Amino acid sequence: MTPPTAVELGFEQKVVIGIAELAVSNNANATLTTYSLGSCLGISIYDPEVRVGGLLHVMLPDSRIDSGKATAQPAMFVDSGIVALFRTVLDLGAQKQRVQVCVAGGAQIMDNSGYFNIGKRNYEALTKMLNDHGLSVHAEQVGGMVNRTMYLNLATGDVRLKVSGQPQEIFLCKS
């Protein structure tokens, strides 16, 4: 008799996504995590039908600032990152009409000058892009003055947040 596989034993796979990275999965035992969202955005998409999802950690709104980087590391920017995220998730059988988009991050310092509003510009770039494709944000916690960590559970599609300075995790999106 062959021994049970790690998945059969309920092994929980924890995938950590760094700044300017993305990961997708259809493994129900996996949790995708991204730490330290400052003015960066964490963007998760999840198709509850086929239980496929992905998480992206973008740093800046517009890849035109460095086209070489956009090719080598598309997940650094909102525009190139969203394309890469959707493409890989759809490759795993998700459908664009079914996916739920959740967003966290985009923190802002106290500034009215507009010189330092990278968090806001990230969010604007995202919503514009989603609108252009007839998509909208399902749940979000964006802006404010905090640092956030974001988790996507592939089995349920639940998205949890850990906000800096607050002891408890919260649900951003619960199935």
Next chain:
Amino acid sequence: MQELDEFINTVKQLPPAPKVLPELLALLNRPNIDASKIVRLISFDPGMSAAVLQATNSAFFATGSPTADIQEAVQRLGFAQIYQIVCAVTGGKSLAPAQQGYGIDRGELWKHSVTAAVAAQLIARRKGEDENTVFTATLLHDIGKIVLSEALTKKYDRVIEEVEKNQLSLQEAEKKLLGVEHAEIGGRLLARWKFPSNVVSAVWFHHNPKAAAPSEKLAAYVYLGDLVAHFIGHGFGHAAFAMKGRSEALSILDLEAEALPLLMIETHQKMETVNALFALAA
């Protein structure tokens, strides 16, 4: 001023004085750097010597057979690397512990400080500024938080209230609730520890670089380094982003706003290599 010093005196757990750092910085800022003096200074501190040798022989730096000789370590790595290792060892000891009053977990203040210092150093390099001084001031900019953390532990709710309801910066909230704030305390500490006056002012006024005149340039480096660290996710604790925008920091250093996103990319890349070095200390 006297009240401030008294406040510092009442704090039970002051960070250890980084004795070697100001002396080493002074040695490196002389026109002719005397390697033998640097070797002597490091050798005088057994903990420091061990750390320097450990770093020299680590996979990250190792170039040949392991060495147990400080002089050879200094030769192999060069002054700039040695200085960074000394910074890592001295700074890490003070800045690594959790700061409960700020909602900062273990290692987070250190990560923030190193990221800020790397970002500020990148700008300094481009501007041809003295990198060691910029790196030092930025690395130690939040040292005052260590002193205030305990007093803030009981006032955490009120800090959040001041920030959210009254739109005070974290620094203003501290001043209102405690009568002192971390930047000022940090400046006082560094003065006690005999750091040069420009480093003292830059830390003291790192939330308002213009006020640091005549050291406004150094303060602007610290301010922007701090900002970039926050942006790329290395700013932690309650209301971590409750700091005022000071666009003059850009003009003081003759930088365009567009420089910031590029600096974020560069800092992020640089951190991947720097982490290997600074993991030694944390």
